[in-house]
Amino acid sequence: DVKVTQSSRYLVKRTGEKVFLECVQDMDHENMFWYRQDPGLGLRLIYFSYDVKMKEKGDIPEGYSVSREKKERFSLILESASTNQTSMYLCASKPGQSWGETQYFGPGTRLLVL
Amino acid sequence: GENVEQHPSTLSVQEGDSAVIKCTYSDSASNYFPWYKQELGKRPQLIIDIRSNVGEKKDQRIAVTLNKTAKHFSLHITETQPEDSAVYFCAASKRNSGYSTLTFGKGTMLLVSP
Numbered sequence: 001d002v003k004v005t006q007s008s009r010y011l012v013k014r015t016g017e018k019v020f021l022e023c024v025q026d027m028d029h030e031n032m033f034w035y036r037q038d039p040g041l042g043l044r045l046i047y048f049s050y051d052v053k054m055k056e057k058g059d060i061p062e063g064y065s066v067s068r069e070k071k072e073r074f075s076l077i078l079e080s081a082s083t084n085q086t087s088m089y090l091c092a093s094k095p096g097q098s099w100g101e102t103q104y105f106g107p108g109t110r111l112l113v114l
Numbered sequence: 115g116e117n118v119e120q121h122p123s124t125l126s127v128q129e130g131d132s133a134v135i136k137c138t139y140s141d142s143a144s145n146y147f148p149w150y151k152q153e154l155g156k157r158p159q160l161i162i163d164i165r166s167n168v169g170e171k172k173d174q175r176i177a178v179t180l181n182k183t184a185k186h187f188s189l190h191i192t193e194t195q196p197e198d199s200a201v202y203f204c205a206a207s208k209r210n211s212g213y214s215t216l217t218f219g220k221g222t223m224l225l226v227s228p
Contacts, residue, residue: 042219045217090158
């Protein structure tokens with residue numbers, strides 16, 4: 001059974017803080033993704049990685065960066081948190097670079113920036 | 115880039131009725147269309163998907179249809195039950211330089227009343 005875990009379910013940070021969100025998958029998946037989910041906006045792709053140390057911008061990368069030093073771990077970094085980054089953050093992974101493979105999601109981290 | 119429109123944003127039905135959710139996509143190169151279900155407080159999970167070489171796919175009470183010419187696809191749920199209540203997301207994917215990403219619709223909140 002695929003397992004994708006995220007370091008925190010809830011997080012409260014102050015404006016200007018540097019924030020790290022961690023995601024770990026245990027199925028040796030090559031591809032990993034970070035989304036944010038906001039009411040009425042669906043899931044929007046922030047960044048993704050198709051291999052260790054590789055990263056690609058998604059649709060809304062501004063204000064975020066990522067790190068993938070190991071295959072199983074993909075970190076989302078908010079360099080200087082702002083209130084408009086208050087959101088639900090979802091990590092996902094999928095097996096490889098083949099077309100049409102299922103993305104498996106983590107439980108999400110609800111971030112509140114004050 | 116790809117744009118996925120999803121309608122309706124909310125849908126209320128009586129138990130036993132059918133429910134239909136529709137999505138349109140903009141990029142004719144998209145070739146994989148999954149549907150995810152997200153129950154309250156839970157992570158999105160794949161419920162059914164369809165590839166562009168198929169017009170219809172069925173799995174028990176759920177089915178998905180695809181019209182490539184019109185660039186739209188639909189989710190059909192028959193004999194709805196209260197446990198079908200959730201937010202449903204459609205998505206479209208295409209292969210791009212060896213990797214693929216999903217573009218999601220904004221979601222449909224389905225409420226099934228007993």
